[in-house]
Amino acid sequence: MKTNQVINFIVEWLKTYAKNAKVNGFVIGVSGGVDSAVTSTLCAMTGLKVMCLEMPIHQSESHVSRAQEHINQLEGKFQNVQSTRINLTPVFDSFKDEIDLKHPQKTVDMALANSRARLRMTTLYYYAGLLGRLVAGTGNKVEDFGIGFYTKYGDGGVDLSPIADLLKSEVYDLGSALKIPSSILNAAPSDGLFGDSRSDEDQIGASYPELEWAMKTIEEGKSINDYEGRERMVFDIYKQLNSTNKHKMTPIPVCEIPEKLKY
Numbered sequence: 001m002k003t004n005q006v007i008n009f010i011v012e013w014l015k016t017y018a019k020n021a022k023v024n025g026f027v028i029g030v031s032g033g034v035d036s037a038v039t040s041t042l043c044a045m046t047g048l049k050v051m052c053l054e055m056p057i058h059q060s061e062s063h064v065s066r067a068q069e070h071i072n073q074l075e076g077k078f079q080n081v082q083s084t085r086i087n088l089t090p091v092f093d094s095f096k097d098e099i100d101l102k103h104p105q106k107t108v109d110m111a112l113a114n115s116r117a118r119l120r121m122t123t124l125y126y127y128a129g130l131l132g133r134l135v136a137g138t139g140n141k142v143e144d145f146g147i148g149f150y151t152k153y154g155d156g157g158v159d160l161s162p163i164a165d166l167l168k169s170e171v172y173d174l175g176s177a178l179k180i181p182s183s184i185l186n187a188a189p190s191d192g193l194f195g196d197s198r199s200d201e202d203q204i205g206a207s208y209p210e211l212e213w214a215m216k217t218i219e220e221g222k223s224i225n226d227y228e229g230r231e232r233m234v235f236d237i238y239k240q241l242n243s244t245n246k247h248k249m250t251p252i253p254v255c256e257i258p259e260k261l262k263y
Contacts, residue, residue, distance in 0.1 A: 003177045015046045025049030027128045028136045032066030035138040037180045044078040052083040055120045057092045058195040113193035117154025134159040146215045148245025168208035206234045214238035
């Protein structure tokens with residue numbers, strides 16, 4: 001990949017999109033992960049105004065420190081970047097106090113994790129509306145179009161997706177070229193939605209390099225019967241998640257009423 005050319009291409013794409021949308025910049029959630037670090041840096045490079053939001057909800061200290069390190073780096077380098085911290089923990093706890101939690105714990109935990117992402121989406125759009133800006137998404141190609149590893153109307157609720165055509169490995173390439181802090185580049189990828197140390201790989205059952213392999217293999221027309229052992233397992237994980245999460249990756253189905261029933 002021609003990394004520097006890709007960086008310039010995305011920056012120009014962002015500038016053009018913002019100009020056509022008649023907005024003055026972007027709002028982005030910064031989590032302490034490589035995807036949000038790369039995306040926020042690309043947004044900052046447009047010269048347009050960028051608001052970085054840190055939105056902890058019972059967040060682990062490592063996530064908080066990495067997010068703050070990156071925001072400090074951005075604000076020191078780009079005059080068009082501002083940041084604010086909105087502690088959503090009290091909001092989340094109040095929400096929990098009002099809902100029914102008397103269900104299997106695993107089901108409750110997943111529903112609450114997705115609720116965290118949706119609280120953050122609501123906050124991002126509040127600031128976007130307040131400031132007249134667009135919400136920039138941070139999903140990569142494997143997450144957004146491979147296994148659907150994001151929350152529908154949570155981190156999947158955005159106005160534009162600058163890095164969604166890049167594999168995770170390619171995002172890391174951009175991160176290195178953009179001099180993203182090593183603490184972020186070396187950290188295990190994690191969505192941070194459970195308030196513990198579990199990584200994306202812990203949740204998915206496969207690493208991003210393995211998932212990229214499966215994605216490319218399927219694009220080449222190969223099937224699970226061509227593999228055995230770990231490769232077969234990874235292939236199956238990818239296929240199952242792709243199928244289960246297809247509803248996130250396709251347009252919302254509309255019940256189209258036959259004309260003869262309308263008139």
